Amino acid sequence: MSHLFTSESVTEGHPDKLCDQISDAILDDALRQDPHAHVACECLATTGLVVVAGEMRTSGYIDIAGVVRETVREIGYDDAIYGFDHKACAVVVCVGAQSADIALGVDSETNVQKEQGAGDQGLMFGFACDETPELMPLPIAMAHKLTKRLSEARKNKEVGFLRPDGKSQVTVEYSDDGRPLRISCVVISTQHAEGVSYEQICTDVKSHIINPICKEYIDEKTVFHINPTGRFVIGGPPGDCGLTGRKIIVDTYGGYGRHGGGAFSGKDPSKVDRSAAYAARWVAKHVVKAGLAAKCEVQVAYAIGIAAPVSIRVDTFGTIKQAQGGRALTDRSIEQAIGKVFDLRPAAIIRDLELLRPQYKKLAAYGHMGREDLGVAWEQTPRVEALLQALS
Numbered sequence: 001m002s003h004l005f006t007s008e009s010v011t012e013g014h015p016d017k018l019c020d021q022i023s024d025a026i027l028d029d030a031l032r033q034d035p036h037a038h039v040a041c042e043c044l045a046t047t048g049l050v051v052v053a054g055e056m057r058t059s060g061y062i063d064i065a066g067v068v069r070e071t072v073r074e075i076g077y078d079d080a081i082y083g084f085d086h087k088a089c090a091v092v093v094c095v096g097a098q099s100a101d102i103a104l105g106v107d108s109e110t111n112v113q114k115e116q117g118a119g120d121q122g123l124m125f126g127f128a129c130d131e132t133p134e135l136m137p138l139p140i141a142m143a144h145k146l147t148k149r150l151s152e153a154r155k156n157k158e159v160g161f162l163r164p165d166g167k168s169q170v171t172v173e174y175s176d177d178g179r180p181l182r183i184s185c186v187v188i189s190t191q192h193a194e195g196v197s198y199e200q201i202c203t204d205v206k207s208h209i210i211n212p213i214c215k216e217y218i219d220e221k222t223v224f225h226i227n228p229t230g231r232f233v234i235g236g237p238p239g240d241c242g243l244t245g246r247k248i249i250v251d252t253y254g255g256y257g258r259h260g261g262g263a264f265s266g267k268d269p270s271k272v273d274r275s276a277a278y279a280a281r282w283v284a285k286h287v288v289k290a291g292l293a294a295k296c297e298v299q300v301a302y303a304i305g306i307a308a309p310v311s312i313r314v315d316t317f318g319t320i321k322q323a324q325g326g327r328a329l330t331d332r333s334i335e336q337a338i339g340k341v342f343d344l345r346p347a348a349i350i351r352d353l354e355l356l357r358p359q360y361k362k363l364a365a366y367g368h369m370g371r372e373d374l375g376v377a378w379e380q381t382p383r384v385e386a387l388l389q390a391l392s
Contacts, residue, residue: 004184006171007139007254009147012075012365013164013191013235015242019043020251020364022050023244023266025071026064028358031268033060035356038098038106041266043068045242047083049090054266057098065091071361076154076164082191083238106270106305116347118302119270126280127257127369128288129295131180134379135288136370138180138217140254142170144366145213150190159204163191165235172217178294178319183217186210187225191235202226251368252277257297265364269355272302272346276309279349281369282378283342287314287334289381290388294319296334300344307345312338329391337390341383353377 010017022043030037037058044051050068072078072086079085106119128135146168154162169187172180188205205226211218245263249255262273269275280298287296293316300309314331343352350356354377362374372379 001176002173002181003176004171004173005137005139005256006169006185007137007143007249007256008167008169008187009140009143009250009254009366010168010247011147011151011164011166011190013077013151013166014247015045015165015237015240016244016246017242017250017365018072018075018077018237019045019242019244020247020265021075021361022052022068022071024360024364025067026052026062027266027268028361029062029067030056030058030060031356031358033062034058037268038270039266039268040098040271041095041244043242043244043266045084045237047238048088049092049237051092051094053094054096055098056095064093064095076151077236082163082236083234084236115307115345116270116350117305117307118272118276118346119304120272121302121304122262122273122276123260123299123301124262124272124276124280125252125258125260126277126282126284126298126300127253127296128281128284129256130288132370134370134372135285137253137256139170139172140250140256140367141370142172142183142214142217143168143254144370146170146186146188146209148366149209149213150188153208159208161193161196161201161204163193163233163235165191165232165239170214180217182219183214183222185223185225186214186218187228189227189229189232191232191239192227194233198227198230253369258299260299264368265360269350269353270346272300275346275349275353275355276300276302276344278353278355278368278376278378279342279344282353282380283338283344285379286341286381286383286387287316287338290384291321292316292329292334292387292391293321298338302346307347309344312344314338333391337387340390341386 023041041054069086077084131138153159167189171185264274284296284298297315299313
């Protein structure tokens with residue numbers, strides 16, 4: 001029997017995403033001045049107020065309040081009529097020094113093993129599947145495209161009543177063998193100007209946002225819910241307090257794969273919550289790109305201060321496609337090959353994936369995975385042949 005799966009996305013003007021982008025804009029500024037900066041930056045946004053807190057160790061100087069205001073302006077909160085204004089909001093900064101105890105395990109100079117250790121303990125997951133060209137699950141891929149389209153239509157004034165805050169949700173019907181068949185339901189909630197009619201919102205959102213993105217998968221049975229409450233004028237931080245790290249499922253696979261629980265934004269790559277999650281995606285994408293399986297989930301886990309992962313696990317959900325070198329391919333044999341081809345120690349991940357490069361603000365909306373549009377290293381697959389060779 002067929003089954004349904006749903007994923008959601010939010011626009012860059014959603015209050016939680018606003019906070020993610022502020023945190024990552026501060027990280028980018030720190031890395032631009034000092035590539036070895038250590039940053040753990042959290043943000044809260046509510047009516048007329050942004051609070052930035054966390055720990056930092058850097059040789060540079062970051063104008064945190066200036067970065068906050070510029071990020072808020074770029075997102076589109078540049079007029080009090082939208083409920084939030086970069087010029088008028090207060091910015092409170094509560095940032096201290098990074099704990100020296102953490103530095104003992106992270107810095108190669110002080111680490112007892114004389115190499116960079118993991119910045120914390122934890123478990124991270126990476127996932128890939130062959131449902132889309134970028135090897136992402138279809139529901140989250142479509143949800144991201146819808147929210148990105150909402151922001152594009154707002155910024156280029158194609159749909160004049162749109163405002164920065166918004167959400168999408170896409171439900172995909174799958175066949176009994178796990179292949180996507182159609183979109184069963186689309187939900188769009190968008191902040192809008194005062195005075196626009198509900199009928200116009202529904203008509204314009206369907207014609208300018210939904211149809212251009214979802215047309216291939218829509219049929220006569222597809223259900224549409226556009227601004228289901230009927231009104232969404234109050235949005236952004238005045239409508240809902242925003243926090244960094246509260247959209248971790250939006251940031252990854254839309255719930256399709258497992259999640260270790262750690263957020264990304266505001267953390268420099270010494271924190272394996274971020275760097276190892278990117279690396280796990282990188283490895284999983286290689287497995288699917290190599291044609292070994294239709295789906296692949298990779299789990300890695302670390303102990304604070306220790307460089308080598310304490311475990312690596314592969315699950316292909318019974319979708320292994322072919323044998324290699326005359327012997328049966330299994331999840332365990334793929335694990336062994338991964339260990340030969342990929343170095344998953346933090347320093348190696350940072351080197352191989354170019355994680356000291358300022359690039360994070362652009363990732364803080366519309367997902368960190370599947371972002372081939374941004375040219376990030378963890379979406380590239382240069383080691384496919386090496387992986388196949390290790391399996392032969």
